[in-house]
Structure formats: structure tokens, C-alpha cells
Amino acid sequence: MSTATFQDPSRTRRVRGGSAARGPVGAAPLERSRRRMFWAFTAPAVIVYAVLFLLPVGYAAWTSLYKWDGISDKQWKGLGNYKTLWQDPIFRTSLGNTLQTLVVGGLITFVISFALMLVLREMNRRLFARSVLFFPCLVNAMVFGIAAGVLFSPDGPVNQALKWLGWSRPPQWLATEHLQTMILGTLVWTATGYYTAILMAAVDQIPDYLYEAAELDGANAFQRFRHVTLPMCWDVISVCAVLWTVSSVKIFELILMYGGSSGSQPPTGSWNTALYVYEEAFPQASTPQLGLATAAALVSLFLVILFTVVLRRIMRRDPVEY
Amino acid sequence: MGSTTGRGPRLLAIATAAVLAVGVSACSSGKSADKAGAAGGDSGKSGGSFSYWSMWRKDEPQAKVIQAAIDQFTADTGIKVDVEWTGRDVSKKIGPAMAANKAPDMWDQGADSIYGTAAQNGNAQDLSAVLDMTIPNDNVKVSAAIPSKYWDSLPKDPKGGQHWVIPYEASTAGVFYNAADPDVSAAMSSAPTDWDSFIKVCDALKAKNKPCVASEGEDSWTNGLWFDYLLNANGVNFADLANDKSGATWDNPAVLKAAQQTEQLVKGGYIIPTYTATKYPAQQTNWAGGKAGFLINGSWVTAEVAKQIPSTWKYGFMLPPGATQPDSMTFGFALTKNAKNVSQAEKFMAYFLQKKTLSGISTEAGNITPRTDIPAPAELADVQKTLGADKLRLTFDGVAGDWNTKVWTQNYLDFWHGKTDAAGFVAKMKSAQVSFWKTQS
Numbered sequence: 080m081s082t083a084t085f086q087d088p089s090r091t092r093r094v095r096g097g098s099a100a101r102g103p104v105g106a107a108p109l110e111r112s113r114r115r116m117f118w119a120f121t122a123p124a125v126i127v128y129a130v131l132f133l134l135p136v137g138y139a140a141w142t143s144l145y146k147w148d149g150i151s152d153k154q155w156k157g158l159g160n161y162k163t164l165w166q167d168p169i170f171r172t173s174l175g176n177t178l179q180t181l182v183v184g185g186l187i188t189f190v191i192s193f194a195l196m197l198v199l200r201e202m203n204r205r206l207f208a209r210s211v212l213f214f215p216c217l218v219n220a221m222v223f224g225i226a227a228g229v230l231f232s233p234d235g236p237v238n239q240a241l242k243w244l245g246w247s248r249p250p251q252w253l254a255t256e257h258l259q260t261m262i263l264g265t266l267v268w269t270a271t272g273y274y275t276a277i278l279m280a281a282v283d284q285i286p287d288y289l290y291e292a293a294e295l296d297g298a299n300a301f302q303r304f305r306h307v308t309l310p311m312c313w314d315v316i317s318v319c320a321v322l323w324t325v326s327s328v329k330i331f332e333l334i335l336m337y338g339g340s341s342g343s344q345p346p347t348g349s350w351n352t353a354l355y356v357y358e359e360a361f362p363q364a365s366t367p368q369l370g371l372a373t374a375a376a377l378v379s380l381f382l383v384i385l386f387t388v389v390l391r392r393i394m395r396r397d398p399v400e401y
Numbered sequence: 402m403g404s405t406t407g408r409g410p411r412l413l414a415i416a417t418a419a420v421l422a423v424g425v426s427a428c429s430s431g432k433s434a435d436k437a438g439a440a441g442g443d444s445g446k447s448g449g450s451f452s453y454w455s456m457w458r459k460d461e462p463q464a465k466v467i468q469a470a471i472d473q474f475t476a477d478t479g480i481k482v483d484v485e486w487t488g489r490d491v492s493k494k495i496g497p498a499m500a501a502n503k504a505p506d507m508w509d510q511g512a513d514s515i516y517g518t519a520a521q522n523g524n525a526q527d528l529s530a531v532l533d534m535t536i537p538n539d540n541v542k543v544s545a546a547i548p549s550k551y552w553d554s555l556p557k558d559p560k561g562g563q564h565w566v567i568p569y570e571a572s573t574a575g576v577f578y579n580a581a582d583p584d585v586s587a588a589m590s591s592a593p594t595d596w597d598s599f600i601k602v603c604d605a606l607k608a609k610n611k612p613c614v615a616s617e618g619e620d621s622w623t624n625g626l627w628f629d630y631l632l633n634a635n636g637v638n639f640a641d642l643a644n645d646k647s648g649a650t651w652d653n654p655a656v657l658k659a660a661q662q663t664e665q666l667v668k669g670g671y672i673i674p675t676y677t678a679t680k681y682p683a684q685q686t687n688w689a690g691g692k693a694g695f696l697i698n699g700s701w702v703t704a705e706v707a708k709q710i711p712s713t714w715k716y717g718f719m720l721p722p723g724a725t726q727p728d729s730m731t732f733g734f735a736l737t738k739n740a741k742n743v744s745q746a747e748k749f750m751a752y753f754l755q756k757k758t759l760s761g762i763s764t765e766a767g768n769i770t771p772r773t774d775i776p777a778p779a780e781l782a783d784v785q786k787t788l789g790a791d792k793l794r795l796t797f798d799g800v801a802g803d804w805n806t807k808v809w810t811q812n813y814l815d816f817w818h819g820k821t822d823a824a825g826f827v828a829k830m831k832s833a834q835v836s837f838w839k840t841q842s
């Protein structure tokens with residue numbers, strides 16, 4: 080949704096500002112007919128959005144006020160589920176892990192992506208390099224889970240290589256204390272290519288003469304990045320930041336793959352809010368707590384919204400015209 | 402399978418969950434099961450039909466055994482069976498399906514799972530009528546063919562009933578070893594009877610540079626069996642311990658003793674090295690390859706390693722020394738809350754328990770049946786003998802589900818990996834349990 084408002088700020092501003100407040104009715108025939116057609120054209124999208132997104136969210140909000148196993152009758156709980164979340168140390172851990180992924184993972188991803196932008200703009204065969212970088216993003220997370228079991232086992236290829244390089248006691252990658260690191264690592268690895276691809280598309284649009292001018296002024300590679308690349312694709316960067324926020328909060332298949340074992344769920348220390356929701360809604364051999372699950376889902380939805388709004392505020396710049 | 406709820410379903414679970422994204426609950430899948438009496442059978446036979454969602458996937462041996470029985474059942478009675486091979490996830494799907502009134506008449510799962518998802522909330526029908534039915538051809542009542550202890554150990558549904566499942570497969574958990582392994586036979590002439598002698602056996606193996614115990618370090622269920630049995634040995638009921646909202650039961654010295662005995666395995670260096678850093682089934686494979694002496698697991702493990710063990714292998718089985726009662730996990734049929742074709746489904750339950758039909762669970766699927774007159778596969782003969790005990794108890798005394806996930810797994814793994822000591826483990830469990838029960842109102 081944010082991308083839609085982004086591509087043509089002038090139009091959205093007009094719509095948002097409310098046409099009634101601006102200009103007398105019937106200012107210009109074109110304007111008038113545009114205004115008349117606005118709802119006719121947007122109604123289908125609005126209806127789809129309402130049915131597929133707003134209604135479920137509303138239903139979830141309503142469910143979150145009840146204790147419900149999905150089968151029996153709902154029991155009114157008021158804000159009880161939210162109180163439970165507040166008191167539940169596991170939810171607090173989950174929230175902490177979510178934020179850690181969001182902030183730490185995000186920083187690492189974007190630092191690497193920026194570094195790659197620096198290199199990729201100037202290198203030969205950059206399209207090929209970009210495809211290679213993008214590739215991990217196409218691979219299903221489950222493949223990583225299975226591959227990691229082989230690659231990172233105590234005598235696996237990774238540790239063999241490390242030993243060969245002279246590390247006599249390489250880490251036990253798959254041990255539970257490294258869970259969060261492994262999850263974060265995989266996430267960064269898959270996401271970097273994805274964001275690099277988007278950012279590079281923006282970089283390609285920057286006219287060469289700006290770089291040439293900068294070079295003539297004696298700017299080095301980093302200065303060109305700082306004063307040309309960064310401001311010129313700032314809008315795209317801020318969209319990427321929002322995309323990262325939304326997607327990083329949702330991951331949970333990676334946690335299940337790395338942390339889950341044959342007979343039990345991942346240790347609670349590795350949970351994030353999405354996994355918390357999943358475990359409450361689809362527990363193994365116990366009663367689903369759909370009220371609590373939806374309450375947790377709404378809390379993480381609220382978290383995403385809050386983060387997105389703050390991020391958009393911080394990253395707002397006047398668009399650069401060229 | 403790791404717990405009775407299953408090893409297989411994670412892929413499916415992830416696929417299901419991925420669709421749900423941030424987790425608004427979606428409703429059931431599956432086709433409508435309400436076909437009451439729609440299909441007429443041959444004239445002269447009773448006819449009708451019922452629907453059934455199975456915990457087995459179509460390619461599993463149990464599914465083949467059940468499918469063969471269904472074919473014969475339809476031929477004999479004219480009752481058609483609308484079966485769907487759902488896999489272990491059936492326990493996750495059955496609740497929403499019941500809510501949407503699209504559930505099948507009959508389903509099957511581990512008794513713990515049936516209880517957790519349905520029976521404890523009164524969503525499984527009473528099957529006492531089946532116990533009074535006569536099994537075709539064998540001419541014995543169901544209650545005579547299957548020992549009542551299998552039901553006596555089950556928790557009660559809201560109406561106080563225990564007959565919400567008709568078991569067709571039985572299992573227990575315990576310590577498996579290769580009696581033909583010279584290191585093991587040198588370390589013990591007969592199975593040790595108390596914990597200290599077991600530790601001595603471990604010492605003897607350690608002296609030969611052989612780890613005593615193999616363990617999938619990531620799995621709190623199999624590794625937790627040690628603690629579960631040691632609690633039993635020390636006279637503590639796991640369910641009483643877990644269900645104590647005040648957590649005070651954890652202060653019982655017997656609990657600490659069981660924890661300290663478990664800790665001996667960890668601190669003594671008896672567990673196969675690297676156990677904390679591998680994924681299932683790496684260590685089970687090591688054990689099958691003779692790299693460790695003992696492995697604790699459910700009795701399905703013999704079927705899992707069947708292709709890995711050498712031909713010289715000779716199965717030995719014992720409970721962790723000191724334990725007084727074997728635990729029991731059964732798999733069986735249940736009826737959903739609003740099942741419409743009750744009589745047809747019940748007829749099939751009794752039909753499937755026929756000796757010639759049920760034997761397939763032993764001969765083809767390599768598992769034990771609850772009927773004592775069906776011999777277990779050779780490698781499970783000792784296990785069947787253990788299950789012959791007068792009284793059975795449930796694994797973890799029936800504790801499963803949310804408590805396991807939220808209180809047990811993280812704390813026990815920290816303990817099993819040596820990050821906390823016995824006293825620290827007990828203290829952490831106590832406090833985690835108190836906050837858990839606060840969130841369960």
C-alpha cells in the first residue's frame with residue numbers, strides 16, 4: 080500500500096486532502112469528471128481491500144476479546160487476552176526477538192546492500208552478479224533448514240573448512256545458543272540480494288553525468304555514494320526499509336526449521352511474535368487459544384504500523400528533481 | 402514419530418501456516434463429510450457409509466493395513482468408507498473442521514493428541530458401546546480382546562469417561578540397546594536394576610571410550626523421558642508436578658533427586674559428544690552404527706533404524722533403572738462431536754480389531770498392537786513383555802501440549818545441555834510454571 084502512495088505523491092495528496100476543501104465545485108470540467116470517476120474506478124480495489132484485509136482484521140480484533148478454541152462457544156474475556164500477553168514472559172521474549180531481527184537484521188542487511196551498491200555500479204558483468212545475489216531469495220526457507228543440518232553439523236563442510244583454515248575448535252553452529260544467530264544470518268543472506276536488486280534498479284536511473292560531475296569535483300567512491308547515490312535513491316531506500324519491517328516481523332518458518340525438532344517445538348528463547356501466534360493458534364496436542372493468538376497478532380500488526388509510521392517520518396525528504 | 406503427535410507433519414504445518422501470515426485464524430479444509438446414508442450398499446447388507454480422516458499418509462505401512470481392512474469391510478458389510486489420508490496434521494485440522502461442521506465421522510491419532518484436541522473439551526464421543534461389540538470372526542468382545550488397562554491410564558473427558566478412543570496400536574518408551582554389542586555386554590551381564598548400577602555401566606563404557614548414551618540434543622521429548630522415568634522411580638507423578646499452579650511441588654526433595662540423577666548423565670560426560678550440535682536423526686544413526694550404548698525413545702525407533710542396524714544386532718530393552726511402571730502411548734480411532742454415521746464407524750472399529758486384520762500392524766507396520774494374542778515383531782518382543790505390566794501410566798503422566806512448549810522445552814534443554822545445574826533447573830521450572838499457569842485462566 081505504501082508503494083502506491085509513493086509513486087505519485089501529487090495525486091494521492093489531492094485525494095487525501097479532500098477535494099471538497101479545495102477549489103469551488105465545478106472549477107474545471109476535466110477536474111470535475113475526474114472527481115466523479117474517482118470512486119467508480121477505486122471502488123473495486125477498495126472493496127477487495129476491505130473484504131480481504133479490513134474485515135479479517137476486524138474479526139480478529141473481535142475474536143481477541145474472547146477465549147475461544149475454535150470449536151466451542153466463545154467466552155467473553157474483555158481485554159483479558161492482552162493482559163495475559165503483558166504478563167507472559169514468553170511473549171516479552173518473542174517481542175524482544177522480533178525487534179532484534181527487525182533492527183539488527185535490518186542494519187546488517189542494508190549496510191551490506193549499500194556496500195554492494197557501491198561495487199555493483201562500477202563493476203563489469205553486473206547483471207550476472209546481480210542475478211547471483213538475488214538467487215538465495217528464490218530458495219525456500221525449508222531448503223535452508225535441511226541444508227543447514229548437513230552444512231553446519233559438527234563434522235560438516237563448514238567446520239571442515241574452518242579447521243583447515245586453522246580454527247581448531249569451530250563453533251557448534253546448530254547448538255541452541257546459536258539459534259538466533261543462525262536465523263538472523265540466513266535471513267540477512269536471503270534478504271540482501273532482494274534489496275540489492277531493488278536498490279540497484281533505482282541506482283540505474285541516476286544519470287551518469289551526475290557521477291561524472293562529482294568525479295570532476297574530486298569526489299572519491301564513498302563521497303559519490305554519499306552525495307549522489309544516497310540522495311538520488313532515498314525514496315526507494317525508504318520503501319525498502321518499510322518492506323523490510325513488514326517482512327521481517329512475519330518470519331517464522333526459519334525458526335521452525337532451525338529450532339524445531341522431531342518431537343517438540345522450538346525452544347521459547349528463539350520465538351518471535353509470529354511464531355507465538357502460530358503456537359497459540361495451532362498447538363501440538365492441546366487446545367488452540369484463538370483469542371490469545373489474535374491478540375498477539377494484533378499487537379504485532381500494531382508494532383508494524385508504528386514502526387512504519389515512525390520510519391516514514393524519519394526518512395521523509397523532499398523529492399529530488401532531475 | 403517423536404511424540405505421538407508426530408515427526409512428519411512439519412512441512413505441512415509450515416505450508417498451512419505460511420498461508421496464514423500474521424495469523425488470523427482461517428477455517429477448515431477438506432471436503433464435506435456429511436454424506437449420511439447417501440451411498441447405498443448392496444441389498445441385503447446393512448449399507449451406508451462413514452467418513453474417516455487418518456493420521457497416516459497414504460504411503461505409510463499403517464495406511465496400507467487400514468486400507469486393506471477398509472476394502473474387506475466394504476465387501477463384507479456394504480458400508481462404504483470415505484477415507485482421507487491426512488497425515489499427522491489431522492489433529493490440527495480436526496478442530497476447525499468440527500467448528501465448521503465439516504469434520505469426518507471418525508479420525509485417528511495418538512491418544513494424547515485426541516485428548517488434547519478433542520476429548521478434554523467434550524468433543525469426542527463416548528465409545529463404550531464399542532467395548533460391548535463382538536469382534537467379527539474372533540467372537541470375542543472388544544472389552545475382552547483389549548486389556549482394560551489401556552483405558553484406565555487415560556485422562557477423563559468432562560463427563561468422566563475414558564472410552565473416547567479405541568486403540569489399535571500400542572507403544573511404550575524406554576532404553577534400547579544392542580545386546581550383541583561386545584562393549585555393552587562386557588559392561589553389564591544383566592540389565593541394571595537401580596540407577597547407581599546404570600551409572601557404573603556408563604563408567605565401564607566410558608573407560609572403553611564409548612559414550613554411554615546417544616541423544617538428539619535438540620529434542621526435549623526423548624531426552625525428557627529420562628527425567629520422566631526418574632521422577633517415576635522417585636515416586637513423583639509428572640502430571641501432579643506440572644499441574645501445580647503454585648509450583649510448590651517442585652520443592653519436593655524427590656524432584657531434585659530425579660534432576661540430580663539426570664544431571665549425572667550430563668555432567669558425567671556419558672552422552673555422545675556433539676549431541677548439542679546436530680539435528681535429528683544424526684545421533685540416532687550414530688547409535689544404530691554402534692557409536693553409543695543406549696538410546697531412549699519410543700518403541701517406534703526400531704522401525705526407524707531398521708535399515709541402518711547391522712544384521713548381527715540383537716535388541717535389548719529396559720526401562721531406565723528404578724522406574725516402576727512402563728509408560729503407554731496408544732493410537733486409536735475416535736468419533737467427532739457431531740459424527741452422523743456413528744453405528745457404521747463403530748462397526749468398523751470392532752471389525753478392524755479382528756486378529757487377522759490387526760496383525761498387519763505387527764507384521765507389516767512393525768509395531769505392537771494392544772491385543773496380547775498378536776505377537777509383536779521379534780525386535781519388539783521385550784517391549785511387548787514390558788507392556789504386559791498390570792498397570793500402565795501415560796508418558797509424562799499425560800502432560801502434553803502447551804505446558805511442554807512453554808515451560809518444559811527451553812528449560813529442560815538448557816539443563817540437558819549443561820547450562821543449568823539440577824538446582825537451577827528446578828528453580829527455573831518452578832518460576833516458569835507459575836507464570837505459565839497465570840496466563841492460562
